[in-house]
Amino acid sequence: MLTMLEKAFTGSRRYWAWLLLLLILTGAGLICYLWQLDRGLSITGLSRDVSWGLYIGQFTFLVGVAASAVMVVLPYYLHNIKEFGRIAIFGEFLAVAAVVMCVLFILVDLGKPSRLLNIVLYPSPNSLMFWDMVALSGYLLLNLVIGWNVLESERNAVPPPRWVRPLVYISIPWAISIHTVTAFLYAGLPDKHYWFTAITAARFLASAFASGPALLILLCLLVRRFTRFDPGRGALQKLATIVTYAMIVNVLFLGFELFTALYSRVPGHVHSFEYLFLGLEGHGRLVPLMWTFVALAVVALVLLLNPRTRAGETTLAAACLAVFLSIWIEKGLGFVVAGFIPNAFGHVSEYWPTLPEALISLGVWSIGFLILTVFYKIAVTVKEEVGQ
């Protein structure tokens, strides 16, 4: 009998080709990162004025994806929604891959990564960075341990060890905490008007619970297409409902922000929105992207709110893709950059990622998908065996 890990080492030619592609992309990212280690962050588009960019944006976005595992775990374990039993493991493993990507995005954003250990050696409890480290590493461990043990028990047709259940209950508030702490990294900075608002955390959670489950639906559809395991239509439709509500709330929260900014006409609030959607002082690099975000969000809402298109699998997939991409643009780039514009002197210095920066980011995504693929392969193989 093969151990569970060995299930990742046997697969079709397509499986290996996919892994090879991911390895090549990872390699390209690694080479660029070695270059960055040599030259420092000067090879990125980051500057004195915009000191967080694509890396931190992707980090923020992925913390959301990781936290969204709770949207499967909570209904299943607290409300006994049976449909989610089949896909809870996929939510947990998605969280594992997402947290690993988060940690890597933080690592590549460090100008002096060799001083990484200082966060543990000189912990400062009044720093949110410290708490983010605690929250993320704890969440990674929780999901890894829970996911692995539940899957192994399912394979052996025995109930999971008794100590797993308390961990599941802990992981639920923990998921909320990782994204709240991430939001506090932004919302506690008084000089950044765009972020300095109590609704940042709420917006993060709303966008997380839309983008994460949307990705999970897409992944489940892929799993069903390429394997003999069917996550079940009921589970996907329940997830679609969650995505719909979360996306509405997400767009509403952005609307609330717009109201406060535009009605009060407090310049600090207005400028960032102006920069994002209209361009400020002749600078408007993000304007096309932000209108793409708007268009995608509208398309997503139309497809999700209409029961017929939400029930149809092709249209649901399109809606989920639209949700995922729109939030990826808004949260993964727009939100972070706009906080730095205009700068403290009222000037605009723009940011745009450079090619090596983009390749490093792609490399991190590849590592994440590598982990995701391996874990999903193990889970699907176990489920195929058990189902037979």
Next chain:
Amino acid sequence: MGIRVSLFAVLALILVAYVGVALLGLELLFGVIMPYAAMAAFLAGLVYHVIKWARSPVPFRIPTTCGQQRALPWIKASEVDNPSTAVSAAARVALEALLFRSLLRNTKAELADGSLAYRWEKWLWLGGLLFHWSLLVIVLRHLRFFTEPVPGFVNLLRDLDGFLHVNLQVLYITDIVILLAVTYLFLRRVVIPQVRYISLPGDYFPLFLILSIALSGILMAHFIRVDVVAVKELAMGLVTFSPTVPEGIGAIFYIHLFLVSVLLAYFPSSKLIHMVGIFLSPTRNLPNDSRRRRHVNPWNYPVDVHTYEEYEDEFREKMKKADIPVERY
């Protein structure tokens, strides 16, 4: 019992080196003579064992197999788990030596609510793998003391391993990992009753020895500094066979060196010889082709056989008379 004996043995060795160098001034003995003697014992022991093993006849193919043998073309064979050629047997040995593949498959049977469940027993595999790889990296890093100019890959390894800094000092990841891994390997011998029952001084002693070598090395690198230039001078003297004993290297260095010498000398006569033994295990390094090739036992003496044909030739006429069927008339 075994624990105490081993621990005191290692402590005694440390004391011997300290007294020898710090009080009696025997730098030449501990810095030159001991290392040479230990290296000689190490090499002689290895050669002895390899020759002894290589000379034992392996008349039959006795590989352990855990997969489908190569058979009919439409049956999918598992080439790595049941190698049919020398190449796949070599691949299996390589996977075994580099990744401890058979240990990876270790499972633990347990009763869960009355039904038998097999759980993946991963910790020994993980601890063993981390320990061995860390040790390899550390040994390769030490090449910087024995080479001039230092090869590029040694510097690269040093940079990668020393990626993390603490207070502007390099912190080698393998240093931390090896301490944790050896500690785990020791604790599992103490904590798990069955493993403790079968553990002997020969299991504890190498663990303590390696742990104290690692600790003395880390102490030397970070806390009790020694003159590194002088250390390199001594090391280069040893490998170029023109030994010198520079003045003013601290006692901690000689303790480190003496413990390494003891490890080298102890190596061939202990379980540590598995370093070469793994490559010479007939249950691992032979392809499973007994059904395809005839393997003749080399020390078979000629046996006088009486075949059926000869039997029939001898008794053909009598058999015919008795109406016993014959093959040739």
